[in-house]
Amino acid sequence: MERRNFIKKTALSSLTVAVGTEIVFGSLIPEDYQPLALQDPDPFTLFNKDKEMVVLNDKPWNMEARAHLLDDKVTPEKYMFIRNNGLIPENIDAASWTLTIEGEAAQNIKTYTLAELKSKFKTYTYQLTLECGGNGRSEFDPPAKGNQWTVGAVSCAEWTGVRLKDVLEDAGYTDKAVYIGYHAADVHLSRDPEKEPISRGAPMAKALQDETLLAYKMNGKEIPLAHGYPLRLVAGGWPASVSGKWVQRISIRDRVHDGTKMTGDAYRVPCSPVAPGEKVKDEDMCIIESMPVKSLITYPMSGAMIKSGQKLNIRGHAWAGELEVSSMEYSIDFGSTWQNCKIDKPQNRLAWQHFTASISFPKKGYYEVWARATDSRGTSQPMLLPGWNPKGYLNNACHRIAVKVT
Numbered sequence: 350m351e352r353r354n355f356i357k358k359t360a361l362s363s364l365t366v367a368v369g370t371e372i373v374f375g376s377l378i379p380e381d382y383q384p385l386a387l388q389d390p391d392p393f394t395l396f397n398k399d400k401e402m403v404v405l406n407d408k409p410w411n412m413e414a415r416a417h418l419l420d421d422k423v424t425p426e427k428y429m430f431i432r433n434n435g436l437i438p439e440n441i442d443a444a445s446w447t448l449t450i451e452g453e454a455a456q457n458i459k460t461y462t463l464a465e466l467k468s469k470f471k472t473y474t475y476q477l478t479l480e481c482g483g484n485g486r487s488e489f490d491p492p493a494k495g496n497q498w499t500v501g502a503v504s505c506a507e508w509t510g511v512r513l514k515d516v517l518e519d520a521g522y523t524d525k526a527v528y529i530g531y532h533a534a535d536v537h538l539s540r541d542p543e544k545e546p547i548s549r550g551a552p553m554a555k556a557l558q559d560e561t562l563l564a565y566k567m568n569g570k571e572i573p574l575a576h577g578y579p580l581r582l583v584a585g586g587w588p589a590s591v592s593g594k595w596v597q598r599i600s601i602r603d604r605v606h607d608g609t610k611m612t613g614d615a616y617r618v619p620c621s622p623v624a625p626g627e628k629v630k631d632e633d634m635c636i637i638e639s640m641p642v643k644s645l646i647t648y649p650m651s652g653a654m655i656k657s658g659q660k661l662n663i664r665g666h667a668w669a670g671e672l673e674v675s676s677m678e679y680s681i682d683f684g685s686t687w688q689n690c691k692i693d694k695p696q697n698r699l700a701w702q703h704f705t706a707s708i709s710f711p712k713k714g715y716y717e718v719w720a721r722a723t724d725s726r727g728t729s730q731p732m733l734l735p736g737w738n739p740k741g742y743l744n745n746a747c748h749r750i751a752v753k754v755t
């Protein structure tokens with residue numbers, strides 16, 4: 350009888366408060382059991398996301414936007430995808446948060462508080478495009494393991510912080526420096542404190558770019574918890590995995606950083622093209638650097654209906670990793686012919702660019718609008734799929750929407 354009285358009275362009363370009504374048979378709830386009503390918190394409320402966002406995984410949390418949700422010129426928090434490799438750190442205290450610069454090629458090991466970073470270094474604000482290396486993975490065949498992102502693992506928010514370059518120069522580094530690697534506060538899914546969920550980085554040249562930030566604000570406010578509060582590395586134009594959230598340490602390495610998800614086949618593609626399904630040895634896989642040219646039609650939604658004789662005004666964004674998008678076109682005949690869109694200059698380097706077009710259709714019926722961007726080196730998006738790769742990265746195929754003219 351003793352053993353059946355599983356739950357303590359005090360615990361029961363707090364559960365009752367949380368559930369908002371009497372828990373009939375509450376005294377029989379096994380110890381350490383969490384009633385369903387308190388499990389699986391609504392992820393949209395939890396992360397301030399719009400209900401139209403799509404949850405791909407809850408352990409860890411991964412969530413993507415749909416194309417039409419990315420219509421804003423600067424992506425608001427509610428439409429920003431979340432990609433976590435581990436568990437979001439808990440009980441963050443920004444007042445005691447520090448960033449340490451260290452590593453084989455660091456002149457000094459130096460630790461800064463957030464307040465020191467903010468007061469010691471000049472502040473910069475940039476719009477920066479962050480796209481997950483696996484965005485578009487769901488279209489590859491044979492399929493690749495991992496989150497089946499469609500088109501929505503991309504964002505362009507406005508980030509404010511100090512330049513990584515200024516901090517690295519303040520700490521000092523030797524001529525042995527080739528790479529930086531980040532170490533962050535998130536927790537491995539196994540909860541093993543010895544393991545890091547992810548620890549990636551970038552060559553010194555990228556680390557020292559003007560736009561590579563240690564950011565403490567997103568869209569003019571403190572960075573939301575899911576996106577790296579209170580301090581985040583932001584390296585626009587590269588796979589977003591380089592932009593370490595919750596960053597606590599930056600190592601200045603004398604070799605290519607070999608942290609978690611830097612080695613093996615992670616965030617790598619075959620150095621030269623392979624046939625779909627082909628096995629590729631790790632040593633024949635190369636680290637992804639600048640992301641490829643890509644675009645997204647954010648208005649209207651696929652499935653738009655318009656009246657015959659009416660023009661359709663489309664809009665969206667285009668980006669090209671480290672490069673600029675130099676031209677933007679659309680096709681209504683499955684890629685046989687292409688017409689120009691109007692494309693704006695980026696707000697700053699590494700920000701996505703906005704395009705518009707006003708489209709006439711020759712007669713009633715079903716159409717698809719395909720959009721194609723070309724970068725400043727003359728490389729265009731592939732119409733259907735780019736080269737297959739084992740991990741399903743870098744799908745920059747033309748985005749398409751269906752339109753009916755009635």
Ligand SMILES: Nc1nc2c(c(=O)[nH]1)N[C@H]1C(S)=C(S)[C@@H](COP(=O)(O)O)O[C@H]1N2
Nearest residue numbers: 430431432433434481533589590592593594
């Ligand atoms: N510390 C830490 N940083 C991280 C990650 C992570 O799991 N932990 N995920 C990376 C990956 S793979 C991506 S695509 C981006 C996603 O950024 P977001 O969730 O702010 O959109 O964060 C990167 N930075």
Ligand SMILES: [Mo]
Nearest residue numbers: 432481482590
């Ligand atoms: Mo990613």
